[in-house]
Amino acid sequence: MLKNKIGISSKYSEVVILSVILVILMGMFSIMLPGRFLHPNNLQSMAFQLPELGILALAMMITMLTGGINLSIISSANLSGIVMALILTRVITPELTSTQVNWTILLAVLVGMTVSLGIGLVNGFIIAYLGVSPILATLGTMTFFEGISVVITRGYVISGFPEPILAIGNGTVFGIPVPMLIFIGAAIFVAILLNKTRLGLLTYMIGSNIKATMFSGINVNKIIMKVYTVSGILSGLAALIMVSRFNSAKAGYGSSYLLITVLVSVLGGVNPNGGFGKVSGVVMGLILLQVISSGLNLLGLSAHLTIALWGGILLAVEGIRLLRNKHGLGK
Template identity: 40%
Template sequence: MNFIAVFKKYGIFAVLILLIIFFSVTSKAFFIPSNLFNVARQVSMLGIAAVGMAFVLLLGGIDLSIGSQITLVNIVTAWLMVNAEVHPVIACLIAIVMSVSIGFVNGWIIANLKMPPLIVTLSTMTIIEGIAYIICKGIPIFGFPKYFSELGQGYVGPIPIPVIITIIILAIGAFVLNKTYFGRYFYAVGGNEEAAKLSGINVKRVKYLVYSLSGLFAGIAGIVMLSRTNSGQVLAGKGFEFDVLTAVVLGGVSVNGGFGKISNVVAGVLIIGVLSNGLVLLDVSQYVQMVTKGIVLLFAVAFDCIQKNRKLKAVAV
């Protein structure tokens, strides 16, 4: 196995380890149990939403509406619990069904109208964000039952509940991709959509499913975020889709579709979490953090494109 092959397989984990070592040396507050659990809790919503984004990218698509879906789930769930006095469980279920429906609509438009996923999800992102503002008029909603905060703030032993939820979601995502025919369909459609059609795969239904799952995981992430912050806010998911996309692409899921796995996505999510936490501990400004994350995403996509071009040249030869 040559160096490039080894780097492609394990490089993401090496980067994660190097980041941990760097921040451990530069900040005494980084490598302590309380902060490490804090990092794990902070990236839990990112990890949940990343599974849905990974599925979408495997199809060769993209979902920019994830952040706005999380915002809308925050606002709708909060509004139902506080203003309509709906039981928290029912409110959460209604919000998640809504989020899944939004994902399904995205998939239906993309599959049937042949519109670019970038344009479709950018449009729905704007629409959803506007609806969230209309519902709450830009004012935070709070005053939930005390037990609702347990979902985002509670522990099972020493482990935060959001971390447990994230691990379960990531395990489900890995199982779907590796052990089910749905996972094989995702790779097939993303690798070559026309060939997938000729092999008997119903490509439209696969797109409906994938975007609906993206909505499902965004909805779950939104519920966990609401419970953690204990306040429904219109800025809850603002820019969140950027962090999710960066983590997934950094984790090796190809933006061109057909390649990627959940185990590397986990490393990508942790890198974003460690990077964000470490920069905060070093008192680096938010604007520098934005620049850093932008550079990380640019390099991750560039690396993916370079690999694709190499494969195309190899096939041509």
Template identity: 35%
Template structure:
């Protein structure tokens, strides 16, 4: 198709769109997923009397805080047209390492936390360095890290859980402050910090610029490799934080922890409006996407719907979200 024909078709589409239609589409594009979340909450409240209670709603957010934190890091990766499949395995590796260091009467609390976060940061930096310097597809690199990190977790723990954690460490995943579970506060903190990083700093502008057009970003003087290494490092750091919270919550380090969490994180980002084509995505949208998954899982559990059907429904939602993203991308192009 010639460029002239493409231009004419774009002009025809613009001409056929009334101001009201354009505003409606813009409103739905921005708030559509929030409306779906509200509708889902209302529906589940009608179907299950125990759903819309303070304790259950807090439980939903608490349960999704781990996936939500991972999804926030994954969002930055996807905005730059990347992908991170290693998140769940990094959670497992961090889980067994911090559990071995958080024993009663052992090291101070900050030691397992620093070691765990450092380990996650290291895996992310390795991913980013190989992707940016080696010019290898993110899918392949993070798939390799997924396998290696899971193997390292099994090797470190001997394939067995590590329990008997100290009480101060357990507070991270089980404690409350003013009645609010501590994991929710950490989730909110990560969300706010990442929002500010992405929307109020030069780094955030560079992230969007790389996702929008990497060649143009390079011409503009943006150090592509450095930004990508930072992004994957940050994603690894958040995966480590999620691993620490999960380990504390279940009171043991599990070499099988985080299984399929990377897919749930990617799903939350995509459902929340992050484009797999790059350049588009918001932290608020990702949080809403994570809550949609959490509300759906919790509501279906209360309705005694089989977990198998839940997986099928989740897969259908992800496919629909990707399809809609593809349609929007085609319209823009």
């Protein structure tokens, strides 16, 4: 009887809640912006804007599932992008053939991804084996690698990359932006990793109860190392999209993304204390925020109002969750 009065049942997952809000918002923007909001050009524009934030949100999400956090995802992505940019601008010369250019691009991407992987390993080692709290460890590495990026670039922008790599950030396949395809692939990879592998199961176990997991004979330190390594790799992938999309690399790019990735993760149903959260919820949260941003932009409203509305949506969703949990309606 109580469930009927409240109108919420346990089957209403995070995805369903966000889907309802998304449908309402899309309906409102469609009415307010007839022929503009749902125009293919606007939808494609949103598909270009979402991927780098989306991949960074995935990098944040998987660390939060263990009860941790990774504040270094932006500095990791920027340093990775800067390394790629240096190789692309200093090794590639007009004398190189197209084949040599392509191999150099591949080298740049691999070296950049290796840098971000290495940062992930450093984070994991400091947290797992030195016992430093995730927020302090990644705050330290964030500051350290951001400083290195500034020293390397001297605060300047590195730009002027070959056309093949620019196609990664600005090209389309059957009208679908390449960055969106990369994001979809990354989301599927993380979903499979969390739902179908031992690493994923143990990640949830650590977030739910790390002591019980340790007493079960699980090498918790090893799992944490792997989680932060995956987070680092995802940051490198986001760097590739950022570099290729903007045709430049700089130490301070994407600084505003950090808190938004936390916002998206929590909005998508990730428990800040760990142990609960799904990729599907994070993806829905990303789409929801992008719809709000695009709609308000088309209406000519302030970007500050967009941020305020994002916060309001988060509070509203959290209110629904608290109401549901208070009456024992499950997750």
